Amino acid sequence: MSDTVQLEIADRIATITLDRPDALNAIDPSIVEGLRDHLARVHGDPEVGVVVIAGAGRAFCAGGDLRYFAEVERPGDRLRTLAGGFHLCIQAITSMPKPVIAAVHGPAAGGGFSLALACDLRVMADDAFLQLGYTTQGLAPDGGGSFALPRLVGLARALEIAMLDPRLDATRCRELGLVHRVVPRDRVAAETLALARELEGRAAAAIGHTKLLLHAAAASALAEQLERERLAIAECGDSPEGREGVTAFLAKRPPDYRSARRSR
Numbered sequence: 001m002s003d004t005v006q007l008e009i010a011d012r013i014a015t016i017t018l019d020r021p022d023a024l025n026a027i028d029p030s031i032v033e034g035l036r037d038h039l040a041r042v043h044g045d046p047e048v049g050v051v052v053i054a055g056a057g058r059a060f061c062a063g064g065d066l067r068y069f070a071e072v073e074r075p076g077d078r079l080r081t082l083a084g085g086f087h088l089c090i091q092a093i094t095s096m097p098k099p100v101i102a103a104v105h106g107p108a109a110g111g112g113f114s115l116a117l118a119c120d121l122r123v124m125a126d127d128a129f130l131q132l133g134y135t136t137q138g139l140a141p142d143g144g145g146s147f148a149l150p151r152l153v154g155l156a157r158a159l160e161i162a163m164l165d166p167r168l169d170a171t172r173c174r175e176l177g178l179v180h181r182v183v184p185r186d187r188v189a190a191e192t193l194a195l196a197r198e199l200e201g202r203a204a205a206a207i208g209h210t211k212l213l214l215h216a217a218a219a220s221a222l223a224e225q226l227e228r229e230r231l232a233i234a235e236c237g238d239s240p241e242g243r244e245g246v247t248a249f250l251a252k253r254p255p256d257y258r259s260a261r262r263s264r
Helices: 029-043 066-070 075-095 111-118 145-153 155-164 170-176 185-200 204-217 222-238 240-251 257-262
Strands: 005-010 013-018 050-055 100-104 107-109 121-125 129-131 181-183
Touching: 005 029, 013 029, 013 185, 029 075, 050 185, 066 075, 075 111, 075 204, 100 111, 100 185, 107 111, 111 129, 111 145, 121 170, 121 185, 129 170, 145 155, 170 181, 181 185, 204 222, 204 240, 222 240, 240 257
Parallel strands: 013 050, 050 100, 100 121, 107 129, 121 181
Antiparallel strands: 005 013
């Protein structure tokens, strides 16, 4: 297990922290290994309802570790291997039937930008910034950035951002819809935790199915998506949380999903 990515689980919230602060949490094989292993662990853990991804030190993630690529004659070989492992992490985030929140402070650049976009929700410090960085470094995007960005901001704006490579401050990120909440830097952890607790208090099966349905919709025909919805709503209806939600609505009281989960 890599020691450059830390995992802490408390009150059904798992926090995965990239922990190479001296390198601004730049992505190298140890980061990829640790992130992949921790994501796999929390994916099937019934005691985890929400996942937070954060960075230690001054940054969320400064992207790929260019020193790791530059020290060899053919960096393409290392880029192919590292991107392949990193992409497994991105797929693990988007396919996980649990909400994943990015807590962004400092720079989120290159692969860090893509990692943040792969998460379902993003809380951003008011002095942080996002920047793709790839074309400035003579590279093409990885980490699913070319997939997520046009879906969030539209193709025309994505082309502008990807090719001209502007630094996007928190205000601009909020205007573009790239982040959900912008808060003072010293409030990022608390705001992320509050959001995670709000999600954790909701019906886990309903949240998980909703996430997966929305991800699947972009690449599905209507008939396929309707069938997914039919099966998902039936599975939720049979769950203790689904029964609690319906019962509470009919009784005109707030649902208690946490108690419903404990009754399983």
